Amino acid sequence: MDPVEDAKPLFSNGIELVNLAVSSDVLSNSWAAISELQSQTDRNHQSPPSPETVKIREFEHPEYKIIAFVTPPVATTYLQEAGDLVPSSSSEASEFEFLCSKDSPSFSINKAAISLFNSLRDKQLSPLKAQVATSSKSRPHIITGDCLGGSIASLFTLWLLRILDSATKNRPLCITFGSPLIGDGGFQQAILQYSTWSSCFLHVAHMDDCFPRHFLLSTTEQSLYRPFGTFLLCSKSGGACFEAPKSIIELLTLNSSERNVGTADPQIFSYKSVIECLERRLTCKNQSAFNVADADSFKAGITAQVAAIGLMQIQDRDIDAKIVMPEQDTLEQKNPAIDPAKALDKMKVYLAYFEWYKNKCEDDGRGPGYYDSFKNKMARRDHKVVKFKTELEMYWVPVVEEAEKRPQRVGSPMRIRWLFAGTNYRRMVEPLHIAEYYKWGKRSYISQGRPKHFKLLEQWLDEHQKQPKNSVPNKSKMKKIMFSVTEDSCFWAHVEEARISCRLLNTGGLNSTEIEKLVEFEKYVMGLLKDYAVSPDIFLESSSYMQWWREYEDILRKQMIGDSHNSELICFMNEEYYYQYKSGTW
Incomplete structure (x- = not known):
């Protein structure tokens, strides 16, 4: 084997990935689509989501299409009851049983997310899936949503990936904003085993938004939920991307007691100002706050990512051991993505x-x-x-x-x-x-x-x-x-x-x-x-x-x-x- 393949990673590109996402306008265009649908819903009335209250719409852009999912706000009590997990062997999760394999024979999905998905499946999602599968041959698609709408967007994207040609160049990109985790470790592994699928998900979460960490903190099943895909974590200091599941969980829950997790309405957070802040930082190229002197360039890169999301000021925390090392260990163990077509x-x-x-x-x-x-x-x-x-x-x-x-x-x-x-x-x-x-x-x-x-x-x-x-x-x-x-x-x-x-x-x-x-x-x-x-x-x-x-x-x-x-x-x-x-x- 080429000795280069065995070498430790030299750099971390978490900040560069944020800059790429911001400069391409996919974040701002996705949030603009969500905002337009939000204007058609009653944001002051909290109720459990139903097929009648979920908004789904397609938006045209010169280079791609955006499909947005928006749900009405829900009460905190509903969220507290929504942390149950449904096993893949149940009839409720039968549409995703195809994810089971020899290495991942079973998994569980969040009950609220799968129930809402099933209620939309036959009349709304099935025709949409057939339409996207046909049009994706010529145009790429962005599937997006916020909060529980983001959970539906994630499940719909997985459902869509199953029927797409594995060699298609126009795989959908799923972008969620402030969405909770939707599955356990088995669900995570079922997606990770197919490297090209995992790369189709970008989850945007602000460190002051409690919704993305809700099922990690306030349910009896908190230890079972696991992230998948890439997480763009951001704060008023900036943003950075993370892929290592252990690092993502650590960062989402780190010092959470000081980050307003008890907010009465967890869905008041707007990502418009967050995206605008990231755009300003990209234009000004203000990286002075992230400069870190360290002989290990990979470690320095991860530390700069932690600084970008506003966690360097936290005292009495071993950042190296808890955040940097899990990210590095995961990257070292991660197999290179196999792209047989090339x-x-x-x-x-x-x-x-x-x-x-x-x-x-x-x-x-x-x-x-x-x-x-x-x-x-x-x-x-x-x-x-x-x-x-x-x-x-x-x-x-x-x-x-x-x-x-x-x-x-x-x-x-x-x-x-x-x-x-x-x-x-x-x-x-x-x-x-x-x-x-x-x-x-x-x-x-x-x-x-x-x-x-x-x-x-x-x-x-x-x-x-x-x-x-x-x-x-x-x-x-x-x-x-x-x-x-x-x-x-x-x-x-x-x-x-x-x-x-x-x-x-x-x-x-x-x-x-x-x-x-x-x-x-x-x-x-x-x-x-x-x-x-x-x-x-x-x-x-x-x-x-x-x-x-x-x-x-x-x-x-x-x-x-x-x-x-x-x-x-x-x-x-x-x-x-x-x-x-x-x-x-x-």
Whole structure:
């Protein structure tokens, strides 16, 4: 691994992210949309939100569309009762059960948020989701809301992400203002496991606004709530962005008793003046208050972020231990986001080199083929191809791992484009893994030595091909892509096991187990030959398959297998296909 990847982070970009959000006007435009909807609601009357009182509207901007959610103010007593969590296994949270995965089998969502979402789902949110899914192909969307409206915006964005193409460039950005946390640690992990989804959420919270921390402080479930996405925390001193969940919770609750958490109406806070303050600071570039002398530039950056949200004046607090270190630990442990789209074309170039290598090994028609050539490594090209094999493995292993972890959806965990590319990689490269495995005298590759990512790629292809024909696009394309390699990427493992069985029979006499294995191999090869599912290189004179054939014919001559009908048939078919290969009619 590149040593740079193991190095500790040198800088923190929390303040720069705020400047980017402010300078792009997404904050001011989002709040302007919310303010316009707020003007249509009675802000002096507190009542539990209902489908009739929730305002939803789309706003047009030259470069994007904004969809705003606004709820009427609610009484403090309602908030105190709204901290219950609903498990993902319940009927109330069934729309989000798709987030469950092997690593995150269950989670819980805030009852008030999910109940309000469900009340809006059929009549208002379902048509809106279909509309946004279509228009997002050409225009990006910002989904926004304040307070409980922000909770609905977050849930709607997750619901929308499920149906969007994973490679779309126009993923929605959800911006909430002063919204409470909506889920537990399981909910947080379910979103974090899919890195591109977590990056779609920006939560704006002022340090004097008690609403974002309400469920952390005033309910019996306070220890269960966890944040997700990026939090833009701000104060009269400025603002900074944080992503580490532990740091966010620490900052939201730090010295909360001194920050008016007992305000009778927690929804009187307006973010218009907050955004204007951030804009002024960006224009004036007044960073003098954040200058911190520290030899550790990363630590200094985090400390500057803490200063930006007005917490440096707090006395008797170990800022380093409680805030800086959790942020740094999280960044060090955080895996880089995998973006397979950016590197896929490069991987195709490496596979093209494999195609060249395979053809080069077959040039004279007398060589062993690329499987045996790589296994013996007699030529310079056999050693050079190791680099490309390693690069491909380093790409596909994490891509498959992330596909396995990501939220459940109907069909294959991988998009068709990556499934086809992964299948091509598996069929071309796995034989080289098999060659290395058997070179050192090992046995049972399929059951004991096969890497997990090859198994999953094969499993997902099988599931994809079992779908109804009218729901499996580009099937002919798959055949066209794969014609130059044997369809079963474990073919050479079966050949190696058959050769081992032949050697055991020649040296040890009758052995029912090995005879049974050879009979099974006969049936397996017969099926492949009938379907033309093997590539012609298996018939090269020095290939392991041809060596097996000659060893097997020797066993038949010695009559070590009693019922030789199938054996004679497989030898006949081998001769027929071998003749086709030699005559060029294969």
